[in-house]
Amino acid sequence: MKLPSGLAPRKVIPVLITLGIFLIVAIAASLFGSSLVDRITTVMFVNVIMVLGLQIFMGNSGLLSFAHVGFMGIGAYASALFSLPPDQKLMSLPDLYTPFQDLQLGFLPAVFAAAAVAAIFAAIVGFPLMRLADTAAAIASFALLVIVHVVLSQWTAMTNGPRTLFGLLKYTDMWTAAIWAFIIIVVAFVFKESSLGMKLRASRDNVHAANAVGIDVIKTRWIAFVISAFICGMAGAMWAHFITSFQPGAFYMSMTFIVLTMLIVGGPQTVSGTALGVLIITVVSESLRQMENTLGMNANFPFDTVGMTEILLAIVLILVLAFRPGGLVEKTELGAGWAKRRGRLRRQTQPETTDESLAGTE
Amino acid sequence: MNDILQFIINALSLGSLYALFALGLIMVFGILRLVNFAYGELIMVAGYTWYILQGTFIPLVGLLISAVVAAGLASVLTERVAFRPVRSNSMNAMLITSFAVSTLLQNMALVFVSPRPRAVDVPTWFHTSLNVGGLRIGVSNLIIIAISGLTLLALMLLMQRTRLGLTLRAASDDFRMLQLLGVRANQVIATAFLISGLLAGVAGFLWIGRIGSVSPTVGMAPLLVALIAIVVGGMSSLSGAIAGGFFMGALTIALQLILPQDLLAFRDAVIFAVVILVLVVRPQGLIKGRFATERIG
Amino acid sequence: MTLLTVQNLHARYGAITALKGIDLRVEEGELVALVGANGAGKTTTLAAIAGAHRSYTGTVMLEGTRIDNKSSPEIARRGIALVPEDRGIFPSLTVDENLQLGSYLQHRKDQVAAQRDRIFERFPILSQRANQGAGTLSGGEQQQLAIARAMLTQPRLLMLDEPSLGLSPTLVDRMFEVVQELHAEGVTILLVEQNVTRALDIADRAYLLTTGELTAQGTPEEIRASIDIESAYLGGL
Numbered sequence: 023m024k025l026p027s028g029l030a031p032r033k034v035i036p037v038l039i040t041l042g043i044f045l046i047v048a049i050a051a052s053l054f055g056s057s058l059v060d061r062i063t064t065v066m067f068v069n070v071i072m073v074l075g076l077q078i079f080m081g082n083s084g085l086l087s088f089a090h091v092g093f094m095g096i097g098a099y100a101s102a103l104f105s106l107p108p109d110q111k112l113m114s115l116p117d118l119y120t121p122f123q124d125l126q127l128g129f130l131p132a133v134f135a136a137a138a139v140a141a142i143f144a145a146i147v148g149f150p151l152m153r154l155a156d157t158a159a160a161i162a163s164f165a166l167l168v169i170v171h172v173v174l175s176q177w178t179a180m181t182n183g184p185r186t187l188f189g190l191l192k193y194t195d196m197w198t199a200a201i202w203a204f205i206i207i208v209v210a211f212v213f214k215e216s217s218l219g220m221k222l223r224a225s226r227d228n229v230h231a232a233n234a235v236g237i238d239v240i241k242t243r244w245i246a247f248v249i250s251a252f253i254c255g256m257a258g259a260m261w262a263h264f265i266t267s268f269q270p271g272a273f274y275m276s277m278t279f280i281v282l283t284m285l286i287v288g289g290p291q292t293v294s295g296t297a298l299g300v301l302i303i304t305v306v307s308e309s310l311r312q313m314e315n316t317l318g319m320n321a322n323f324p325f326d327t328v329g330m331t332e333i334l335l336a337i338v339l340i341l342v343l344a345f346r347p348g349g350l351v352e353k354t355e356l357g358a359g360w361a362k363r364r365g366r367l368r369r370q371t372q373p374e375t376t377d378e379s380l381a382g383t384e
Numbered sequence: 385m386n387d388i389l390q391f392i393i394n395a396l397s398l399g400s401l402y403a404l405f406a407l408g409l410i411m412v413f414g415i416l417r418l419v420n421f422a423y424g425e426l427i428m429v430a431g432y433t434w435y436i437l438q439g440t441f442i443p444l445v446g447l448l449i450s451a452v453v454a455a456g457l458a459s460v461l462t463e464r465v466a467f468r469p470v471r472s473n474s475m476n477a478m479l480i481t482s483f484a485v486s487t488l489l490q491n492m493a494l495v496f497v498s499p500r501p502r503a504v505d506v507p508t509w510f511h512t513s514l515n516v517g518g519l520r521i522g523v524s525n526l527i528i529i530a531i532s533g534l535t536l537l538a539l540m541l542l543m544q545r546t547r548l549g550l551t552l553r554a555a556s557d558d559f560r561m562l563q564l565l566g567v568r569a570n571q572v573i574a575t576a577f578l579i580s581g582l583l584a585g586v587a588g589f590l591w592i593g594r595i596g597s598v599s600p601t602v603g604m605a606p607l608l609v610a611l612i613a614i615v616v617g618g619m620s621s622l623s624g625a626i627a628g629g630f631f632m633g634a635l636t637i638a639l640q641l642i643l644p645q646d647l648l649a650f651r652d653a654v655i656f657a658v659v660i661l662v663l664v665v666r667p668q669g670l671i672k673g674r675f676a677t678e679r680i681g
Numbered sequence: 682m683t684l685l686t687v688q689n690l691h692a693r694y695g696a697i698t699a700l701k702g703i704d705l706r707v708e709e710g711e712l713v714a715l716v717g718a719n720g721a722g723k724t725t726t727l728a729a730i731a732g733a734h735r736s737y738t739g740t741v742m743l744e745g746t747r748i749d750n751k752s753s754p755e756i757a758r759r760g761i762a763l764v765p766e767d768r769g770i771f772p773s774l775t776v777d778e779n780l781q782l783g784s785y786l787q788h789r790k791d792q793v794a795a796q797r798d799r800i801f802e803r804f805p806i807l808s809q810r811a812n813q814g815a816g817t818l819s820g821g822e823q824q825q826l827a828i829a830r831a832m833l834t835q836p837r838l839l840m841l842d843e844p845s846l847g848l849s850p851t852l853v854d855r856m857f858e859v860v861q862e863l864h865a866e867g868v869t870i871l872l873v874e875q876n877v878t879r880a881l882d883i884a885d886r887a888y889l890l891t892t893g894e895l896t897a898q899g900t901p902e903e904i905r906a907s908i909d910i911e912s913a914y915l916g917g918l
Contacts, residue, residue, distance in 0.1 A: 086476040150664040165656040172653035329494035336488035344469035554771045561769030566757035566786045
């Protein structure tokens with residue numbers, strides 16, 4: 023039997039390894055049973071979705087985007103509009119336009135509708151942006167983040183303005199987040215190996231060569247941008263239904279910093295690296311947060327402690343950029359190198375049992 | 385007539401401040417093609433220097449000088465510690481580094497000072513106004529125009545009349561060639577960061593005097609203004625940045641007069657939409673100049 | 682002692698190998714031509730020697746001192762000047778300011794003034810245009826400015842990358858005259874040219890570079906002979 027090339031061991035093993043790691047984390051967290059661990063793990067899985075959403079665009083295209091946390095915010099607010107019960111809307115969003123007042127979808131439809139809103143927005147604004155190169159693209163995406171932030175914090179009728187939007191139902195639990203994170207991990211791997219992902223990676227490595235072999239670079243980037251905005255919108259919606267009350271400030275600079283840190287430390291060019299980055303940064307920052315709290319209790323400590331975690335994370339990020347700019351898992355997915363070496367070894371010792379020759383006998 | 389004069393003075397005052405912000409940002413961009421997201425935090429450093437040193441024996445002018453020097457040193461320090469090790473890596477690495485430096489400095493202010501805004505002692509005469517033939521002119525506006533004007537003049541002299549200015553201009557033309565003539569990259573870049581920091585210090589001191597307090601996020605608004613100004617100015621020349629700064633100053637004052645209150649809230653969104661539009665449709669800037677996306681050096 | 686020695690120079694751009702082991706030397710006072718077709722690696726060789734292209738392996742020595750791990754400013758300070766293919770003039774600076782940057786490393790004002798006088802004698806057009814923006818100069822004038830600026834650095838070795846590129850026939854003649862004059866004055870020159878015939882006419886020695894490898898070296902006559910043989914096989918250079 024001939025395996026489709028997409029199912030070659032060096033492609034499948036990294037997916038299994040990544041899923042395995044996170045499955046173990048999920049099981050361990052549910053066995054541990056503390057509400058703090060449960061909360062941290064749930065947020066981590068939402069972040070896996072968010073950061074992989076960003077990786078699909080940034081990792082494969084090589085373009086820097088600051089805008090994706092904005093898509094996350096759009097997803098969060100849109101899902102609130104779609105899912106808040108009508109009587110709750112009267113309290114949370116008193117000035118809401120009439121057509122939205124009676125709108126109420128279930129959890130999953132609301133999540134997907136919200137993700138679609140983020141994707142449609144990205145499709146409209148993204149088309150001109152994909153023409154820009156390097157610095158101009160980065161500045162434009164930054165401008166986009168500011169625009170989304172201003173609109174979220176000023177469109178009082180739809181978002182309750184800069185004040186907290188409250189009253190969302192808590193739908194997301196740890197296993198919901200985990201299962202969606204597993205699905206997105208697979209999606210990110212499949213995207214990377216798809217023809218679209220390959221074209222995008224070709225344009226990242228050499229945009230002129232990609233153009234020369236007939237790849238429509240702008241269109242390819244644009245499709246990836248829309249897909250990744252959809253996933254980030256989903257992450258926002260899931261996050262919103264876990265936290266249940268939030269402000270526009272949640273989707274701005276500090277969130278962008280955390281998301282970028284996870285992506286860069288893990289390794290933006292690899293899916294397993296990115297996912298691992300989320301895990302590592304979650305562990306590091308939550309441990310630091312605990313130390314922060316302990317120190318904060320200590321009356322003798324002369325400084326405020328809130329902010330120390332960010333200071334250390336920023337230092338870690340700068341060190342990684344300076345000394346390992348590709349991230350922890352730079353180019354070869356976790357386990358792929360091992361699978362490749364093993365495959366080569368097997369072919370060398372038993373040439374007659376390679377996939378190709380077996381396929382010929384059937 | 386008086387309204388027009390009033391508008392001109394307000395626009396000149398805000399515009400000259402914005403021009404300084406933009407100049408500080410383009411100074412580094414011109415040479416490294418790096419948009420330094422940590423630029424706003426240099427303004428914050430100037431503000432906190434003022435806050436910490438006020439109430440001592442140091443007079444106001446001394447506070448100004450200290451704040452400017454502190455911002456300049458902070459800028460050089462960030463270059464040495466964070467940007468230099470990353471310089472040979474990709475453009476994205478540099479941009480993200482500057483974002484990380486920004487977060488680092490903001491949170492240091494959070495930890496070592498306070499998350500809440502701290503008032504600076506602005507002398508009361510700063511917010512009075514003079515009556516000149518029926519025209520009320522704010523002292524703050526006059527001082528801002530005077531100091532910014534002098535700083536602009538000093539910078540122009542430095543850039544046009546000195547050997548240092550010559551190397552900086554050459555570096556933004558073709559950094560690789562400048563190195564082939566024996567000019568050391570590290571020196572040029574460190575100097576650009578120093579000047580950028582000094583400009584942030586002067587403008588930041590005036591800015592913080594204008595709003596009366598300093599907080600960890602005080603640099604955000606000036607950074608955004610400077611970013612828009614340099615994009616509008618074409619991202620290639622100092623004169624473009626200055627023009628962009630004055631344009632932004634005039635636009636801000638004009639929109640405050642024209643836009644109704646509920647739309648004013650969306651002003652920044654509109655302005656940033658214009659930024660994206662400029663980048664896409666007219667990358668050479670609204671005013672003049674050329675745009676270089678390649679980074680050299 | 683040999684002024685410049687290059688041994689076993691390998692260079693690559695990403696996955697593409699540009700140079701596959703180049704050995705060459707330039708003696709004090711020589712005019713050495715490095716000729717070859719477009720894409721043979723001539724520019725890469727010069728860029729590697731000048732430290733502008735850093736991803737290479739091999740040895741580069743100036744008077745027996747290794748300079749192959751040095752950055753381009755350090756190499757320039759040791760006396761190697763490169764006039765790049767694109768001329769590298771600073772377009773937003775005036776002609777005069779461009780020349781000032783040539784004298785960047787010289788600290789004695791009287792010497793700088795004397796050198797400038799000599800440069801203006803050789804390139805009178807530059808003195809007429811001294812206060813004009815360098816970006817407004819014609820191609821030939823820009824080439825003169827680039828060479829003049831390189832000469833102001835007082836180089837031990839002057840490397841010229843395609844000085845005749847994009848110039849009209851009369852200007853090409855003038856450019857080769859200038860190179861010959863500089864050589865006659867004792868300037869050591871490493872000249873890269875696509876215009877093989879003209880380069881061989883003025884060179885003391887030459888190297889022929891073909892897709893990253895040296896395929897011939899020796900006197901201009903020997904190179905001409907080997908080119909004839911090669912073109913007999915390959916149908917022209």
